[in-house]
Amino acid sequence: MSETQEKLSSEDLIKMEEKHGAHNYHPLPVVLSKGDGVHVWDVEGKKYYDFLSAYSAVNQGHCHPHIVGALKDQSETLTLTSRAFYNDVLGPFEKFVTEFFVIRNSNSSIPQDSQVSKSTVEGNAVQNKISFVVYFN
DSSP, rough: OOTTTTTOOOHHHHHHHHHSSSOOOOOOOOEEEEEEEEEEEETTOOEEOOGEEEEEEEOOBBTHHHHHHHHHHHHHHHHOOOOTOOOTTTTHHHHHHHHHHHHSTTSSSSOOOOHHHIIIIIIIIHHHHHHHHHHHO
């Protein structure tokens, strides 16, 4: 936010989204402005625990310093590639993930012939998560 821009209330920001945004989500009436670890703050400064964690995309917490550092480093190399192209890291990552879970954990619920796309998209995500937690606990 620029120094000259007025600070808007939660009510103002919600009304603005309702007027100008697409109505494909129905968010909770809380307007978040920052996060750190397991906590988030609304625009009025009220602190919350983030139990939703962006539907599991932020399970590691908000603004984790190692992840922020990796994001900064990667963005200086290549920000994002469309799936219309191959890139030099996805294949090695997929190989690592499938070999790690299939070879190191023979009791895994992931099928022996699994591919990352099959095990994460088509597979039983809950069962795979449980296997992951059991294996690492």
